[in-house]
Amino acid sequence: MANKENKKGDTTADLDYGWRFQGRPVLLHDDSSTIVDESSHLMQTALTQMSKEYFYVERCIQCGMCTETCPNTMLNMNGRFSPREFIQKLRLGLLDFSGEDLWFCTNCGGCTTVCPYEIPFIDVMIDLRNLVIEQGAGYLPPSMKSALASVANYQNPWMEDPDKRGDWIKKLNIPLLAKNNTNGVLLFAGCFPSYDERGKKIAQAAAQLLNKAGVEFDILAENEACCGDAVLRAGDYNTFEQVKKFNIESFKEREIKKIYTLSPHCFDVMKKHYFENNDDTFSVASFILLLHEIVTKHRLKINKTINKIVTFHDPCFLSKHNNIIEEPREILKCLPGIELREMEHSGAKSICCGGGGSGIWLDRKKGERLAEVRLEEALQTKADVLVTACPLCLSMLEDSARGDSRFERIEIMDICELVLKGV
Amino acid sequence: MRVLIVGGGITGLRAALALSELDIETIIVEKSSEIGGKVIEYDKIFPDFRSGKKLVANLIESVGSMSNITVIKNSTVTDARKNNKIHIVSLSNNRVIEVDAIILACGFDVFDATRQPEYGYSVYPNVITSVELERFLDKEGPTKGNLIRSSDSKVAKRIAIIFCVGSRNAKLGNPYCSRICCSYSTKQAIEIRENDEEASVTCFYMDIRTYGRGFEEMYQYAQEIGVKYIRGRVSECSVLSNGDIQVRAENTLLGKPVQGIFDLVSLSVGMMPCADAGELAEIFGIERDNNGFFVSKDEDLFPHDTSKEGIFLAGSITGLKPIRDCLLDAASVGGRVAFYVKNLHKSG
Numbered sequence: 001m002a003n004k005e006n007k008k009g010d011t012t013a014d015l016d017y018g019w020r021f022q023g024r025p026v027l028l029h030d031d032s033s034t035i036v037d038e039s040s041h042l043m044q045t046a047l048t049q050m051s052k053e054y055f056y057v058e059r060c061i062q063c064g065m066c067t068e069t070c071p072n073t074m075l076n077m078n079g080r081f082s083p084r085e086f087i088q089k090l091r092l093g094l095l096d097f098s099g100e101d102l103w104f105c106t107n108c109g110g111c112t113t114v115c116p117y118e119i120p121f122i123d124v125m126i127d128l129r130n131l132v133i134e135q136g137a138g139y140l141p142p143s144m145k146s147a148l149a150s151v152a153n154y155q156n157p158w159m160e161d162p163d164k165r166g167d168w169i170k171k172l173n174i175p176l177l178a179k180n181n182t183n184g185v186l187l188f189a190g191c192f193p194s195y196d197e198r199g200k201k202i203a204q205a206a207a208q209l210l211n212k213a214g215v216e217f218d219i220l221a222e223n224e225a226c227c228g229d230a231v232l233r234a235g236d237y238n239t240f241e242q243v244k245k246f247n248i249e250s251f252k253e254r255e256i257k258k259i260y261t262l263s264p265h266c267f268d269v270m271k272k273h274y275f276e277n278n279d280d281t282f283s284v285a286s287f288i289l290l291l292h293e294i295v296t297k298h299r300l301k302i303n304k305t306i307n308k309i310v311t312f313h314d315p316c317f318l319s320k321h322n323n324i325i326e327e328p329r330e331i332l333k334c335l336p337g338i339e340l341r342e343m344e345h346s347g348a349k350s351i352c353c354g355g356g357g358s359g360i361w362l363d364r365k366k367g368e369r370l371a372e373v374r375l376e377e378a379l380q381t382k383a384d385v386l387v388t389a390c391p392l393c394l395s396m397l398e399d400s401a402r403g404d405s406r407f408e409r410i411e412i413m414d415i416c417e418l419v420l421k422g423v
Numbered sequence: 424m425r426v427l428i429v430g431g432g433i434t435g436l437r438a439a440l441a442l443s444e445l446d447i448e449t450i451i452v453e454k455s456s457e458i459g460g461k462v463i464e465y466d467k468i469f470p471d472f473r474s475g476k477k478l479v480a481n482l483i484e485s486v487g488s489m490s491n492i493t494v495i496k497n498s499t500v501t502d503a504r505k506n507n508k509i510h511i512v513s514l515s516n517n518r519v520i521e522v523d524a525i526i527l528a529c530g531f532d533v534f535d536a537t538r539q540p541e542y543g544y545s546v547y548p549n550v551i552t553s554v555e556l557e558r559f560l561d562k563e564g565p566t567k568g569n570l571i572r573s574s575d576s577k578v579a580k581r582i583a584i585i586f587c588v589g590s591r592n593a594k595l596g597n598p599y600c601s602r603i604c605c606s607y608s609t610k611q612a613i614e615i616r617e618n619d620e621e622a623s624v625t626c627f628y629m630d631i632r633t634y635g636r637g638f639e640e641m642y643q644y645a646q647e648i649g650v651k652y653i654r655g656r657v658s659e660c661s662v663l664s665n666g667d668i669q670v671r672a673e674n675t676l677l678g679k680p681v682q683g684i685f686d687l688v689s690l691s692v693g694m695m696p697c698a699d700a701g702e703l704a705e706i707f708g709i710e711r712d713n714n715g716f717f718v719s720k721d722e723d724l725f726p727h728d729t730s731k732e733g734i735f736l737a738g739s740i741t742g743l744k745p746i747r748d749c750l751l752d753a754a755s756v757g758g759r760v761a762f763y764v765k766n767l768h769k770s771g
Contacts, residue, residue, distance in 0.1 A: 061591065063629050064673030068658030073680060085678055114541070114658060116592040 056119050060087045066111035066121060071351045072104055074373045083111045083121050090124070097138020100362075102128060106370065107233050107357025109320035113348060122233075122357070129235025144234060147361040152239045155225035155246065156191045157361065166221025168193065168200040174211045177218040177256075184216035185290065186256040188270075190263040191226050192391040198398065199391050205416040206262055206287060212423055213299040215290070223250040227266035232273065234358035244274060251282055259284040262416075264317035264324075264390045265356070271322075286318060288389050288415065292327040295334045295419065302422040305337035310418070311383035312340065313374060313397070314350035315390035323348075328389050328415055335422045341381040343374075351377065355392035371400035375407050389415045424448060424764050427512055427520060429500055429703065430528040432460020433746060434738030434753040436482045438526050441757025443489040447764055450493045450520060451486075454699075458494055459483055460530060464554065466561035468746055469610040470637035475746070499699070503706050508767055510733055523764045524733045526756055527703060527717065531694040531739040534589030534597065542585065542690055547662045548574040549687050553584075553608060556689040560614050568618060572687050574666035579622070579686035582615055583670050584608050585657045586628040590693030599714055601693035602743045605632045608691040609642050612650040625651045625683060627672050635745060653681060660688055694743050707734055716742050727756045733767075735760055 064084045067073060072081040081104040089095045102125075111121045131137040133148070147157040155162050168189070169176075177184045187210065193203035210217050228243040247270075251259065259282055261267040267286040275282055294300050310332060318324040325347045332340050345351045354360075354370035366372075375397060378386045388394050394414050401407035424447045428435045431453030439449040451458065459482075462468070465475030486492050495514065502513040503525070510522050536544035536552050544550050549572050551559075562568040570579040586608055590601040605628070612624040631652070633642040646652065655672040663669055668688045674681045696715035704711050709729045710718045717740045720728040727735045737756035738749045 061629055062675050063587075063656030064675040065656045065658045067673045067675075068655075068671055068680065082673070082678060084673065084675060116594050116656070117598075118594055 057087050057091050057124055059117050060084070060091075060119055061117060062088060063116065065114045065116065069110040069114045071106070071108060071110060071354075071370050071373065074351065075368055075370065081105070087119070087121070087124070090128070095128070097128075097132055099139060100141065102132065102138065103141055103144065103359075103362050105357055106316075106352045106354055106359040108316040108352035110316075110349075110352070113320055125357070126233055126235050129233075130237060131235070133235045134237070141362055143363050144358060144361045147358075148231060148234060148236050148239060151226045151228075151231050152236075152242065155243060156195060157226065157230070158191075158195060160195045162225075163222045165189075165194045165224055166219055168203050169207055169219060169221075172204055172207055172211075174207055177216050181216070181218075182255040182257070184218065184256060185210075185258045185260055186251070186254065187217045187219050187287070188224065188227070188259055188261040188266055188284075189219060190261060190266045190391060192395060193262050194224070196391075196395070199395065202391055202394065202414040202416055203262060205414065205420045206291075209291065209294065209300065209416060209420055209423070212301075213294040215294065215299075218254065218256060220247075220250050220254065223253070225250075227261070227263070227269050228273075229263075229265040229269035230358040230360060232269060233356070234361070240273075248274060257282055260287045260290045261285075262287050262391060264288075264315045264322070265392060268317045268321050286322070286324060286389075288318065288324060288328055288331075291416065291419065292331055295331045300419070300423055302335060302419070304422050306335055306418070306421050307337040308384045309339045309341060309382065310385040310387050311343050311378050311381045312346070312415075313343070313353065313378070313386055313388040313393055314347060315388060315393050316350065316352050316356050318389060319348050319350050328387075331415060331419065332387065335419065338418075341383050343377040343381055345377065353388075353390075353393040353396040355390075355396040360392050360396065366400075369396075369400050371396040372404075375401055375410070378410055379407065383410065385411045385413055385418065387413050387415050387418055424768060425450065425520075425522045426760055426764060427452065427510070427522040427525045428528055429525065430460070430530055430738070430740075431455075431458035431494065431496070432528065432530045432738070432749075433462050433479060433482060434528040434530065434749045435460070435526070436479075436486050437750050437753035438528060438737055438757050438760075439492045440482070440485055440489070441754050442761060443486075443491050445757065445761040446491070447761055448491045448493075450495060450522065452498050452500060452514060453494065453496050454499045456497055458486070458496065461533075462746060465557055466564065467610065467614065469606050470635065470641045472610070478746075500703065500706060505733075508733065523767055524735065524760050525707070526727075526735045526737055526760060527707070527709075527740055528737045528753070528756075529697045529700065529703060529740055531743060532697045534601075534692040534695055536588055536690050536692050538595055539588055539592075539690075541658065542588065542660045542688070543662065543668075544690055547660065547666075547668060548572070549579075549662070549666055549668050550660055551687065551689055552588075553604070553611065553689055553691045556584075556611055560611060560618070570615065570619075570622070570687060572666070577666075577686065578619075580619070581683075581685045581687075582612075582622060582624050583657075583668070583683060583685040583688045584612060584624065584626045584691055585670075585688065586626060586691045587656065588690040588692045589695070591629060597693060597695060597714065599743075600632060602632070602634075603745045604691045604693055606635070606638045606641065606745070608689075609633065609638075609645045609650070611689070613641065613645050613648065616645075616648045616650055623649075623651070625653060625685070627653050627655055627657050627670070629654070629656060635747070655681065694739070696740070700740070707731060709734065709736075716740065725759070727752075727759045733763065735763075 066083040105125045107122045150159045192199040225243040225246040228240040232240040270284040428451045459479040462475045463479045468475040499515045558564045633639045655675045657672045
C-alpha cells in the first residue's frame with residue numbers, strides 16, 4: 001500500500017490466491033482486451049505502474065457481496081456507492097474521478113471481510129486516491145484539501161498551534177513520568193483528543209484513569225504529530241511519511257517502549273505502517289487493551305453504580321481491522337449497574353460511523369451520513385448511552401446527533417468517560 | 424491376479440465390474456456400512472433425470488452377481504507396504520490382504536455449510552443444503568417429494584437456491600469451481616417447478632457453468648418453465664419471526680440491491696477432497712495438489728497412474744466430476760489396471 005519500499009520491489013511476490021499451475025501460483029498478465037480507448041489505456045498503465053493492488057482487482061468475480069455489505073448502501077442516496085461497480089469500472093478504465101464517489105469509502109473493512117477472493121479493496125481505494133492527490137487526476141473535496149495541507153504544516157488537521165498540543169493535561173495536575181524515566185507507558189493522544197474541546201474530555205478521562213490505577217505515563221505533547229492514518233487513507237503518501245518520521249523520531253528520543261494510543265486509528269496505522277521493520281524496539285497497542293487490563297485485574301476501584309442501559313458501537317479499526325471485539329464488552333461488564341444491549345449490527349459486522357478513511361474530513365449532507373444509520377440502530381436498543389472507544393466515532397456520532405430531535409434522548413460517551421464515572 | 428479398490432461408490436463399483444469382466448479378482452474396501460456411495464441418495468440425476476438410486480442398485484446387483492468381486496464393508500486402510508511387486512495392505516479390522524494393484528476411488532466430501540455462517544445453516548431450520556433438498560424431492564423419501572419445511576410443517580412455495588456455497592471462495596481455501604453444482608441446482612429447480620406449478624424458484628448465481636452435453640439445454644429449459652436466475656452472491660440470510668428466511672444480495676447485472684423473503688433456502692454446497700484423503704495420500708505416498716486432490720503422473724496420457732507403481736486413481740479423487748464422468752473414469756481405469764496386472768504376471 002503506502003509502503004514505498006515494497007512498491008519498488010517485487011510486485012508479484014505475495015500475489016498468491018491459491019490457484020496453482022504446475023505447482024506455481026498463477027499470476028496475471030497484462031490483458032489488453034479490457035482496453036476501451038486510448039484514455040482508458042493511459043489510466044490502466046498508470047494504475048498498473050502504481051501498485052500491485054491493481055492486479056488483485058483483476059481477480060474480482062463481480063459477485064456483489066462487497067456492495068451488499070458496504071455501509072454506504074444503507075443510505076438512501078440516488079447514485080449509491082458500490083464497491084463492485086467501482087472495481088468493474090476500474091478495470092475497464094471507465095472510472096470517473098470528477099465526483100465525490102472516490103471519497104465515500106470510509107475504509108471500514110466490511111467489504112474485505114466478506115470478499116470470497118480477498119481482494120484488498122481498501123488498498124485499491126487508497127491508491128486511487130493517491131492518483132488524485134499526487135497527479136491531480138480528479139476531484140479533491142476542499143475540506144479534505146485544507147485538512148491535508150494543515151497536517152503537512154501544523155501536524156494537525158485544524159491549523160492549531162503545534163506547541164499547544166499537550167495543553168489538555170495541564171489543568172489536571174497529574175504527575176507525568178520524569179523526562180529521564182524510560183519505564184512506564186507512553187500515551188499517544190492523537191489530534192482530536194488533543195485539540196477538540198469534546199475530545200479533550202476523552203484524553204483527560206484516560207489520563208485520570210491511568211493516574212488512579214497507578215500507571216505511570218508520559219505524553220509527547222508538542223513532540224507528537226498527527227498519526228497520519230487519515231492522511232494515508234486519503235492517499236497523501238508524502239505527508240504521511242513526513243508525520244511518521246516526526247513521530248518515530250519523538251519515540252526514539254523519549255525511549256519509552258510501550259505506546260498506547262487513544263484512537264484505534266493511530267494504533268492501526270502505527271502497527272501496520274510505523275514499526276513494520278523494527279517492531280522489537282517499540283510495542284504499540286490500543287488504549288482499550290490497557291484499560292481492559294486495568295479494569296479486569298481490579299487495579300481500579302470501581303465502586304459507584306451507574307444505572308444505565310448502554311450499547312456499544314464497535315469502532316471499525318478495533319473490530320474489523322484488529323479483531324478487538326470482546327475486550328471493550330468485558331470492560332463494560334465490570335461496571336456495576338450497567339446493562340449492555342447489542343445493536344442489530346455489532347462486533348465484526350458493525351456499521352461504520354463514517355469517520356474512517358479520512359471520511360471525518362468530508363462534509364456529507366444530512367441524510368447521507370452513516371452516523372445517522374448507526375444512531376437509528378442505537379435508538380432501537382432503547383439504550384440511555386451509546387458508548388464507543390474511538391474519538392473519531394464519538395465525533396461523528398455526536399455531530400450527527402446534535403440538533404436532531406430524534407437523537408436527543410441518547411447520550412454519547414467514550415468508554416474512558418464511562419469507566420471514570422464508576423470510579 | 425487381484426486388485427484392491429478403495430471406496431465403494433459408483434466409481435469403485437464400476438471399476439470392479441470392468442476388471443471382473445476381464446477375469447481379474449477385485450476386493451472393494453468401503454468405510455461405511457453400505458456400498459453405493461453418495462449417488463444412492465439421489466432420486467434423479469442430471470441431465471436425463473434418471474433415477475440415481477436405480478442406477479446404483481443396478482451396479483450393486485451386477486457386483487453381487489460376480490463371483491470374483493469381494494466387498495469388505497466398515498473397513499478402512501490403515502497401512503500399506505510393498506514386497507517386491509506385491510502390495511501388502513492392512514485393513515482396520517486386522518485383515519491383511521495381498522494385491523497386485525490398488526485403485527484409489529474414495530471420491531469427495533460435501534462442503535460443510537456451517538463454515539459460511541452468514542447463511543445460517545444449522546441455525547435457521549429453513550436453511551438447508553442441496554443434499555437435504557435432494558431428500559425432500561425424493562418421491563420415496565421422508566416427505567414423499569413435498570417440500571415440507573421442518574420449522575412449521577408448511578409446504579414451501581417460495582424457494583431460493585444459493586449457488587457456489589463453499590466453491591470459488593479463496594477465503595475458505597476452495598478457490599476452485601466444484602463443476603456440478605450449477606447443473607444439479609438447475610435440475611432441482613426444474614423438479615420443484617414441475618412438481619408444483621405454484622412454487623417459485625429463485626437462483627442466486629455467480630456464473631452458470633453448464634458445460635456438459637445436455638446441461639446447457641437443461642438450463643435453458645429451467646428458464647423456460649419460469650425458474651428465476653439472479654446474478655449476485657447472497658451476502659446474508661436472516662430469519663423472520665414466522666420462520667421465513669430473508670435473503671439479501673446485489674443484482675449485479677442491474678447494479679441494484681435485492682431482498683427477498685423465502686419459505687425455504689437451499690445452499691448448493693460445493694465439494695472437497697474426501698476427509699481421509701490426506702491420510703490415504705500419506706499411507707500410499709501419493710502427492711496431492713494445493714486443493715487436496717490427488718495428482719496423477721501424467722494428466723493427459725496416463726491420468727490414472729500415480730508416481731507409485733501399481734497404484735491408480737479414479738473418479739473424483741483427481742478432481743470433481745459428474746456421475747457420467749466418474750463412471751467413464753472407472754471403466755477406463757479398469758483397462759489400464761488390467762493391462763498393468765496382466766503384464767506383471769507375464770513377466771513375473
